[in-house]
Amino acid sequence: MALMASSRHEVGAKSFPLVIYIVVPLLALGLQSLLSLHLTRFDLVDLPLLVTIYYGITQREPVSATLVGTVIGIAQDALTHHALGIFGIAKAVIGYMAASLGVRVDTENHGARLLLTFGFTLAQTFILWLLQRHMLGQPYAWHGFHELLRALANALVGVILFALLDLTRRTDY
Amino acid sequence: MESFFSRYRNALVLIAVLMAQVIGLAVQVRRPDPAAPDKGSVRVIRSWVTGVVTPPEMLLHSTGKGIRGVWTNYIDLIHVRKENKDLKSELDRLRLEEDSLAEDARQGQRLQSLLGFKEKYVYQTVAAQVIGTSGTEQSHVLLIDKGSQDGLRPDMPVITPDGIVGKTRDVFRHTSQVLEISDQTSGAGVILEKTRIRGVLRGDSWGQPEIVNLSPDERIQRGEPVLTSGGDAIYPRGLAVGLVERVIPQPEGTLVNVLIKPAANLARLEEVLIITNTGEEMTPDMQQDLTDAQKRASDVLAERLPSRTDPNAPADEQPDDAPTGPDGEVARPVQPPKALHPDRFTPSDTPPASELTPGQPITNAQSSAAGSDGNNGAANGTPPSASAPEIPGSTPAPSPAKPPSSTTKPKTKPATPANPANPHQSQPTGNGNQAPPAQTPPPQGGA
Numbered sequence: 120m121a122l123m124a125s126s127r128h129e130v131g132a133k134s135f136p137l138v139i140y141i142v143v144p145l146l147a148l149g150l151q152s153l154l155s156l157h158l159t160r161f162d163l164v165d166l167p168l169l170v171t172i173y174y175g176i177t178q179r180e181p182v183s184a185t186l187v188g189t190v191i192g193i194a195q196d197a198l199t200h201h202a203l204g205i206f207g208i209a210k211a212v213i214g215y216m217a218a219s220l221g222v223r224v225d226t227e228n229h230g231a232r233l234l235l236t237f238g239f240t241l242a243q244t245f246i247l248w249l250l251q252r253h254m255l256g257q258p259y260a261w262h263g264f265h266e267l268l269r270a271l272a273n274a275l276v277g278v279i280l281f282a283l284l285d286l287t288r289r290t291d292y
Numbered sequence: 293m294e295s296f297f298s299r300y301r302n303a304l305v306l307i308a309v310l311m312a313q314v315i316g317l318a319v320q321v322r323r324p325d326p327a328a329p330d331k332g333s334v335r336v337i338r339s340w341v342t343g344v345v346t347p348p349e350m351l352l353h354s355t356g357k358g359i360r361g362v363w364t365n366y367i368d369l370i371h372v373r374k375e376n377k378d379l380k381s382e383l384d385r386l387r388l389e390e391d392s393l394a395e396d397a398r399q400g401q402r403l404q405s406l407l408g409f410k411e412k413y414v415y416q417t418v419a420a421q422v423i424g425t426s427g428t429e430q431s432h433v434l435l436i437d438k439g440s441q442d443g444l445r446p447d448m449p450v451i452t453p454d455g456i457v458g459k460t461r462d463v464f465r466h467t468s469q470v471l472e473i474s475d476q477t478s479g480a481g482v483i484l485e486k487t488r489i490r491g492v493l494r495g496d497s498w499g500q501p502e503i504v505n506l507s508p509d510e511r512i513q514r515g516e517p518v519l520t521s522g523g524d525a526i527y528p529r530g531l532a533v534g535l536v537e538r539v540i541p542q543p544e545g546t547l548v549n550v551l552i553k554p555a556a557n558l559a560r561l562e563e564v565l566i567i568t569n570t571g572e573e574m575t576p577d578m579q580q581d582l583t584d585a586q587k588r589a590s591d592v593l594a595e596r597l598p599s600r601t602d603p604n605a606p607a608d609e610q611p612d613d614a615p616t617g618p619d620g621e622v623a624r625p626v627q628p629p630k631a632l633h634p635d636r637f638t639p640s641d642t643p644p645a646s647e648l649t650p651g652q653p654i655t656n657a658q659s660s661a662a663g664s665d666g667n668n669g670a671a672n673g674t675p676p677s678a679s680a681p682e683i684p685g686s687t688p689a690p691s692p693a694k695p696p697s698s699t700t701k702p703k704t705k706p707a708t709p710a711n712p713a714n715p716h717q718s719q720p721t722g723n724g725n726q727a728p729p730a731q732t733p734p735p736q737g738g739a
Contacts, residue, residue: 148341149348151427152435159559162429181302189309197341198424199431200461200471202320203334204313206428211313215306247430254314255321258476259430260497 134178139287144170144191152198163272165240167191169280171210172239175217176226177288188214202255209246213239229278236277240270339464342435346467349423350437357421416569417451418442422561423467432475432499434458436564439466447526449567455532455555456480456520457564468566473533474499474558481523482533484550487511490521493533493552501534503550505542512539518552528570 135143147166155162171191175184192210196203217239225231244266251259297304320334420442424435438444440463450457450470458472471478474495482493482503489512491503503518516536522529534552541548 145344148427149345149424152345152424153349153352155425155427156422156434156561162425162427165428182305185302185306185309189313193313193337194341194345195427197338198345198433198435199426199428200433200469200475200477201431202317203337204317204320208310208313208317211306211309215302219302250317251430255317258497262497 135288140187143284143287144187144194148191148194148198151195163269164276165243165269165273166276166280167195167206168210168213168240168243169236169273169277170284171214172217172236172277173281173284175214176221176224176232176235179218179221181215181218184214184218185211186214188212201251201257205247205250205255208250209243212246213243216242229282232281233274233278237270237274240273241266244269335462338462342464342467342469346423346435346437349435353421353423417565417567418444420468420564420566422470422564429499432458432472432478432495432558433461434470434472434561434564436468436470436566437466438566439464439468441465443568444468444566445568449527449531450564451531451567452556452561452564454557455534456527457556457558457561459526460566470564472558473501473554479524480527480533481521482518483521484512484536485517485519487516490523491550493518496549496551501552501554502540503552505547506550508539508541508546508548512536512550514538528567 144167147170151161151164151166171184171188174187175181178184188210189207192205192207193203195206195210199206217235220226220235224235226235244261248259248261251257418438420436420438422434423437426433426435434457436450444460444463446460446463448460450459456473458470458475458478460468461471462469472495473480473493476495476497478494480493481490483490487509489506489509491506493501493503496502506512514536518533518536520527520529520531520533532555534554537551537553539548539550
């Protein structure tokens with residue numbers, strides 16, 4: 120498995136039509152809200168996180184990935200009863216990290232995407248735990264096995280979702 | 293300097309974004325008014341996001357509901373006839389149960405009014421469809437399709453026919469957020485139905501409701517119902533919350549938490565009711581329903597019980613349908629019906645003890661005189677043994693003193709209802725209707 124970029128093609132930034140930038144995050148938020156109502160344990164999966172990771176690793180532009188992560192995270196916060204900014208901070212950091220790694224790692228490989236998504240999901244849980252438990256003083260339980268299960272579920276769904284989103288992008292040389 | 297910003301541009305943007313959000317968080321958690329969850333721009337952002345996300349959700353929800361409606365209305369009609377029959381028998385059974393519960397409710401209201409206790413009755417509810425959730429495990433929030441335009445306000449109780457769900461939190465124009473009882477930041481005052489132990493209900497880290505910080509008590513058993521206590525000033529008292537699942541000792545300290553299995557299926561909610569108005573007295577509709585329930589139950593019971601009417605029995609000279617007094621009470625005599633063949637053993641024909649001579653048997657003339665002067669032995673407490681025949685050679689027992697006779701008939705309820713299987717049947721109803729009393733055969737005289 121090649122984890123390092125080996126050609127100009129692999130480090131070439133991918134862009135999307137503007138409508139995709141708007142529609143996909145909204146679709147992710149809406150589906151997350153709707154499917155969690157009808158499918159038991161679908162709340163293990165975090166579709167807005169997967170979209171943030173995907174934009175990060177494909178755009179490879181930390182500033183825009185940070186801003187996209189912030190907007191998606193704040194929108195996700197708005198659907199909860201938490202203060203705005205908890206998911207915003209977490210997803211801003213995840214977007215930044217994904218874009219930074221996307222420059223250095225071959226993110227076209229499904230195995231790399233699986234590992235990256237697994238790691239970023241755990242990283243987001245850690246950031247959320249840090250913010251809620253130690254900054255805001257709110258209850259937040261960390262169940263180790265459950266978090267691993269959540270990361271695995273997101274990684275598996277992410278591989279499929281990333282392949283679907285690949286169909287919408289165009290390559291810039 | 294320019295090279296510094298250009299070199300660390302990405303990191304600086306990240307730091308700036310994080311700092312801005314941290315400051316925003318600090319401002320939000322510092323707000324002093326707990327009654328207003330969000331203010332200003334935060335509320336606007338929530339409203340915008342909800343306004344963007346909910347229309348597609350409503351569309352998908354209504355589409356799914358339409359498909360399900362086609363299935364249930366046109367295809368799934370095979371077992372309707374059998375189900376209708378079962379429901380009818382269930383309805384009959386429930387009417388009988390309702391009868392006894394209605395009487396308990398009336399008694400409870402009387403006792404509460406005596407104690408000055410204020411009961412909250414549900415006056416008005418608004419039905420709403422659940423169209424989404426927060427989508428995260430950390431926030432047990434539902435989105436419903438009713439908002440301030442439908443009369444909703446924050447902190448209104450949200451229920452289903454099975455039990456409570458939560459309370460409204462942020463209310464927008466057409467949608468609202470509902471904070472479920474399974475959330476860790478929720479709170480509801482509850483009481484265990486049998487042991488009457490009170491506590492505070494909130495969600496645990498796995499999203500299951502639990503009563504926290506209770507003293508250990510061996511009386512708390514699995515399966516005990518849990519109700520709302522009304523102490524939180526949000527949920528009306530007496531709504532179903534769930535059943536006790538198990539008692540969990542806290543790792544630190546000596547207190548325990550009681551895990552609750554919620555009565556409402558929080559994982560499969562489609563429609564909920566929001567209580568928009570409560571009051572301290574029953575509405576006229578509720579009163580009428582209660583009265584009708586008693587009447588219906590009496591009719592059902594009368595139809596089911598075998599008739600005890602004897603067509604060959606002589607006509608009742610003193611029917612039970614006595615005239616009604618000014619206060620609605622039925623005036624009933626305490627004097628039993630006359631015997632067909634009067635004799636000295638009949639209580640009403642026994643002469644008073646002062647007219648009896650020791651050693652002399654009671655003559656028929658004495659008995660007739662006693663029976664015609666209006667004295668009532670049974671009513672006066674004279675036992676039948678006082679007029680027992682004398683045994684030759686034995687010392688007669690002393691007769692009890694005669695209490696003061698009364699010629700007025702006291703207006704009291706009968707000691708035994710006309711229909712012993714349904715004690716409420718003979719009582720007057722709220723609208724003055726009186727159920728017909730069951731006929732009983734006249735008492736037969738002895739000897």
